[in-house]
Amino acid sequence: MQLMSSRARGAALLLLLLHFCHSASSTQGHKSASALAVMETTGGGDEEEEVTLEEDEGDLEVVQPTEEWQTLQPGQAVPAGSHVRLNLQTGQREVRLGEEQLKYWTQEHRETEESRSSFSPTELKRAMKKIKEDMNPASKDQQKTFRPMEELKRDMAKLDLMVETDVQIMRRLLESFNSSESTTEQKLSVLMELEYLVHQVDNAQTLCWMGGLQLLLEGLNSSDFRLQQSCAFVLGSAVSSNPLVQVKAVESGALQTLLTMLATAQPLPVTKKVLFAVASLLRNFPYAQRHFLSHGGLQVLSELFRADRGGVLRTRIVTMLYDMISEKELISQTGLGLDAAHEERLRQYSAVSLQGELREKGWCSLVPQLLESTEHDYREKALRALLAMAPVCLDQYRSDGSLLGSLLSLREQYQEMVQSEMIVGEENGYFGEIVELINALQVKIK
Structure with a gap:
C-alpha cells in the first residue's frame, strides 16, 4: 500500500x-x-x-x-x-x-x-x-504592603518622630553640658555620647568649630576626676588620625595642658586616659612631636616611668615611644622624590630629634627595666622598643650587665615555651616571636 x-x-x-x-x-x-x-x-x-x-x-x-x-x-x-x-x-x-x-x-x-x-x-x-x-x-502582597504616601506621612506625623543629624545632636549635647542645671552624672553621659560621635572624622572637626575643643580643655581642669578622665578620653578620640583636629588642638594649648596633668599626681584612671590623648595627638604628627620634645615631654614621661611600679603606665609609655620611632623610620625608608607632600613630611620629621633626646634623657637604661615584668606582653613591647633604639643605645646596652643577663635568662625561658608550643602543634607561635626578638637584639649587641 x-x-x-x-x-x-x-x-x-x-x-x-x-x-x-x-x-x-x-x-x-x-x-x-x-x-x-x-x-x-x-x-x-x-x-x-x-x-x-x-x-x-x-x-x-x-x-x-x-x-x-x-x-x-x-x-x-x-x-x-x-x-x-x-x-x-x-x-x-x-x-x-x-x-x-x-x-x-x-x-x-x-x-x-x-x-x-x-x-x-x-x-x-x-x-x-x-x-x-x-x-x-x-x-496580593503588593496590595496589602504598599500604602499611599499621604497616608504614610499622616501616620509619621501622628508618631511625632524627629530625626536628628549628628550636628544637631552634638549641638544639643554641648548645650546640655554647658547648662548650669546639668548634674555631674548628666555631663558624664554627654561626654560618653560625644566620644562615640567623634570617631567619625567629620564629627570631630565639627565639634571643634562648635567650640567643643575648648570645652574639653576646661573639663581637664575640673575638680572631679571623673570629668577629667572623660574629657581626656573624648579629646584622644577626636584627635586620633584626624590632622585638622590635631592642628587645632596643638594651637589651642592642649599638649601643654596634658603634659601638666602628667607631671602632677593624678588618679590612675585619669593618667591612663591622658596618656591615651597624648599618644593620639603625637601619632603621625611631627609638628606636635617637636613641640612635645621642646616642652620637656620626655622628661615628664621618664619621671612617670620611674614612679610606676605596676608596669601598666610603663608599657603605655614605651609603646608610644616605639610608635614615634617606627613611623619616622618608615617615612625615611619610603624614598625621596615621591611628591611635594612627602617631601614636606620628611622635612618635618627631620626636625624631630627623637633618638638623640631618648639617649640624653636616659631612656637607654630605663626601657630595659620593663623586661623585669612577668607579663609576656610587657616584655615583647620592651624588646621591640630596645631594637628600635639600638642605633643610639648600643654602647649603653653593651655596658649594661643587667640587660645582658636578662636577655640570656629570657631566651632560655622562652625556648622551653617554644618547645611546649611545638609539642601541641603550634609552630611559629607567640613565644617563638619573642625568641626571635631576643636573638635579633643579641646580634646587634655583639
Whole structure:
C-alpha cells in the first residue's frame, strides 16, 4: 500500500476537524458559538490542540482531565489550560491535564470537583480567576504592603518622630553640658555620647568649630576626676588620625595642658586616659612631636616611668615611644622624590630629634627595666622598643650587665615555651616571636 501524500493527509485532517466542529454544533442545538476553540499545532505523531473555554450560556458537561490521556466524546467541554490532541490512528480526541493544572488541581480539588458533573460558565470563570490569583501571590502582597504616601506621612506625623543629624545632636549635647542645671552624672553621659560621635572624622572637626575643643580643655581642669578622665578620653578620640583636629588642638594649648596633668599626681584612671590623648595627638604628627620634645615631654614621661611600679603606665609609655620611632623610620625608608607632600613630611620629621633626646634623657637604661615584668606582653613591647633604639643605645646596652643577663635568662625561658608550643602543634607561635626578638637584639649587641 502506498503512503498517503502530505497533501492528502492535510485534506484528511481538515475533514476530521470539520467533522469535529459539526458534531460540537449539533450537540448544543440552537447555540451559535462552540464551547471549544481548536488550534492546530505542528509536529509529528499525534496532533495536539490548545483548548480555551469561551463564554456561553447554560450548563456544559465538563470532563475532568487526569495525568493520563483519556478519550473526549463529542459535545464534551474541558477546563481551560487542558491539553487536547487528535489521535490520527483512532480518529478520537484525547485530553489530559496541562502543566499549570497539574500544580493547581490537587487531590483536595479533585475530591471536591468529582462530586459534580457539570459547571456553569460563571463558576468556570470564577475558577479561572482563582487560578490566576494562586499563580500570582505577589500582586496580593503588593496590595496589602504598599500604602499611599499621604497616608504614610499622616501616620509619621501622628508618631511625632524627629530625626536628628549628628550636628544637631552634638549641638544639643554641648548645650546640655554647658547648662548650669546639668548634674555631674548628666555631663558624664554627654561626654560618653560625644566620644562615640567623634570617631567619625567629620564629627570631630565639627565639634571643634562648635567650640567643643575648648570645652574639653576646661573639663581637664575640673575638680572631679571623673570629668577629667572623660574629657581626656573624648579629646584622644577626636584627635586620633584626624590632622585638622590635631592642628587645632596643638594651637589651642592642649599638649601643654596634658603634659601638666602628667607631671602632677593624678588618679590612675585619669593618667591612663591622658596618656591615651597624648599618644593620639603625637601619632603621625611631627609638628606636635617637636613641640612635645621642646616642652620637656620626655622628661615628664621618664619621671612617670620611674614612679610606676605596676608596669601598666610603663608599657603605655614605651609603646608610644616605639610608635614615634617606627613611623619616622618608615617615612625615611619610603624614598625621596615621591611628591611635594612627602617631601614636606620628611622635612618635618627631620626636625624631630627623637633618638638623640631618648639617649640624653636616659631612656637607654630605663626601657630595659620593663623586661623585669612577668607579663609576656610587657616584655615583647620592651624588646621591640630596645631594637628600635639600638642605633643610639648600643654602647649603653653593651655596658649594661643587667640587660645582658636578662636577655640570656629570657631566651632560655622562652625556648622551653617554644618547645611546649611545638609539642601541641603550634609552630611559629607567640613565644617563638619573642625568641626571635631576643636573638635579633643579641646580634646587634655583639
